[in-house]
Amino acid sequence: MNTKNMHELDMDLVQMTMDMMKYAIERVSEKEPAIGYPKNEETLRQEIGNTITEQGIGGENAFKIFREKMLPTTVSANNPRHLAYIPAAPTRASILFDLVVSAISVHGAFWINASGGIYAENEAMRWLVKLSGLPQPAFGTFTGGGTTANLSALITARETWRNQKDPERNQRGLILAAHGAHASITNMAMAVDADIAYIEDNRDDKLDGSSLQKKIDHLSPADRKRLFAVVATAGTTNAGIIDELESIAEVCAQEKVWLHIDAAYGGGALAVPEIRPLFKGIERADSITIDPHKWLFAPYDCGAILYKNPAQAKKIHAQHGGYLDLVYKDQTGFNPSEYQISLSRRLRGLPFWFSLAMHGTKKYEEAIRQGLHLATLAADHIRNMEHVELVREPSLSCVVYRRKGWDKEDYIRWTLKNQKEGYAVVTPTQWTKNGKAETITRFCFINPRTKEDDIIGILNSMK
Numbered sequence: 492m493n494t495k496n497m498h499e500l501d502m503d504l505v506q507m508t509m510d511m512m513k514y515a516i517e518r519v520s521e522k523e524p525a526i527g528y529p530k531n532e533e534t535l536r537q538e539i540g541n542t543i544t545e546q547g548i549g550g551e552n553a554f555k556i557f558r559e560k561m562l563p564t565t566v567s568a569n570n571p572r573h574l575a576y577i578p579a580a581p582t583r584a585s586i587l588f589d590l591v592v593s594a595i596s597v598h599g600a601f602w603i604n605a606s607g608g609i610y611a612e613n614e615a616m617r618w619l620v621k622l623s624g625l626p627q628p629a630f631g632t633f634t635g636g637g638t639t640a641n642l643s644a645l646i647t648a649r650e651t652w653r654n655q656k657d658p659e660r661n662q663r664g665l666i667l668a669a670h671g672a673h674a675s676i677t678n679m680a681m682a683v684d685a686d687i688a689y690i691e692d693n694r695d696d697k698l699d700g701s702s703l704q705k706k707i708d709h710l711s712p713a714d715r716k717r718l719f720a721v722v723a724t725a726g727t728t729n730a731g732i733i734d735e736l737e738s739i740a741e742v743c744a745q746e747k748v749w750l751h752i753d754a755a756y757g758g759g760a761l762a763v764p765e766i767r768p769l770f771k772g773i774e775r776a777d778s779i780t781i782d783p784h785k786w787l788f789a790p791y792d793c794g795a796i797l798y799k800n801p802a803q804a805k806k807i808h809a810q811h812g813g814y815l816d817l818v819y820k821d822q823t824g825f826n827p828s829e830y831q832i833s834l835s836r837r838l839r840g841l842p843f844w845f846s847l848a849m850h851g852t853k854k855y856e857e858a859i860r861q862g863l864h865l866a867t868l869a870a871d872h873i874r875n876m877e878h879v880e881l882v883r884e885p886s887l888s889c890v891v892y893r894r895k896g897w898d899k900e901d902y903i904r905w906t907l908k909n910q911k912e913g914y915a916v917v918t919p920t921q922w923t924k925n926g927k928a929e930t931i932t933r934f935c936f937i938n939p940r941t942k943e944d945d946i947i948g949i950l951n952s953m954k
């Protein structure tokens with residue numbers, strides 16, 4: 492019988508540690524990590540088989556299987572030619588510090604368990620709040636991503652609305668959003684058991700104050716009473732579009748409706764002073780989502796939720812139980828669990844904090860500006876090529892364009908070919924204008940290591 496405890500240090504563990512550290516160092520040093528291609532589950536089952544056994548298969552063996560059989564079927568979102576969805580480009584410093592965060596096993600829900608770590612997270616949060624322009628006492632915390640940040644905000648909005656002691660508010664709420672809002676808004680409306688109604692974009696493909704006002708004016712009296720939140724987007728996932736936040740904020744203030752701004756992707760661009768005016772009005776939001784794992788170069792998973800009035804969120808998200816009494820009584824400070832839906836959490840803002848502290852905010856500004864520059868470059872090349880054309884001018888670091896003469900199947904074939912060859916990940920998307928949907932494609936630039944030649948090569952692969 493194996494008498495060794497799972498947690499005891501033995502030579503196998505030493506060897507495994509060396510292998511993993513060596514691998515992690517090699518992997519973070521790679522400038523172009525392999526893109527990878529998925530396999531179906533049946534194939535993986537045949538190639539790998541069962542890995543969970545009574546006696547264990549050993550660390551070295553499990554790690555070898557992972558490296559050789561599993562990893563090649565996963566996609567590296569930080570390859571510089573991964574320009575689909577919202578890619579990732581975590582700094583080396585943030586990845587290495589993520590290993591430290593795992594090593595320390597700190598429960599990051601409460602100040603009493605994690606004071607110094609939460610202090611560090613809050614340093615990074617203070618920078619985000621400053622970028623947003625939200626007035627005092629605005630503050631927030633780090634979440635598992637944009638979806639949980641959006642959910643945390645919508646729960647706060649709905650409960651704040653409900654708590655206003657109006658019997659009419661004891662019913663299903665209503666959210667208004669633009670068509671360009673991220674899918675998570677639709678799903679999180681379901682999670683808070685609210686209906687969601689969409690507003691047509693204006694000619695610039697944006698939501699603006701007048702179309703919002705028109706939509707509100709056309710609501711039935713019963714629906715107007717159910718309306719508790721408007722969601723605007725500062726950087727749509729598909730095309731990087733920033734809604735007209737200032738006029739939307741004005742309508743929300745007059746109508747006394749919670750304004751949530753989803754800047755999960757676009758929020759990083761707040762760090763670039765010449766771009767900041769595009770976000771005018773964001774400082775009037777009741778809550779804002781910004782994902783450091785998108786355009787702020789943090790590793791997965793790190794989102795953030797910011798509140799204009801954090802006390803409103805605290806009232807709603809704080810969890811109570813006899814076993815938690817102490818956390819509210821001794822050495823109390825900022826408790827991240829009181830501002831979002833999770834209780835147990837890693838100190839997920841720490842990798843972002845470490846990298847920000849190490850490099851300084853100026854480097855972030857420059858790296859984000861590079862994404863904007865790449866979008867401009869890509870648009871210029873598209874304008875100069877016969878076989879492709881812009882669908883609209885680039886917005887933030889998104890460029891939507893079409894290959895003339897292609898249909899959906901052509902885009903899919905091209906995407907899969909590039910990915911199978913380990914060359915690039917650029918996927919099709921849908922673009923709807925005047926009620927007509929079309930399959931097109933898009934670039935989203937996050938990684939400052941993407942080269943002009945990468946852009947040209949990808950465009951040429953569509954010939």
Ligand SMILES: Cc1ncc(COP(=O)(O)O)c(C=O)c1O
Nearest residue numbers: 577636637638673675728755756
């Ligand atoms: C605008 C926007 N909001 C929310 C999300 C969801 O964020 P997450 O995937 O971190 O949950 C995304 C993801 O791409 C996004 O682009």
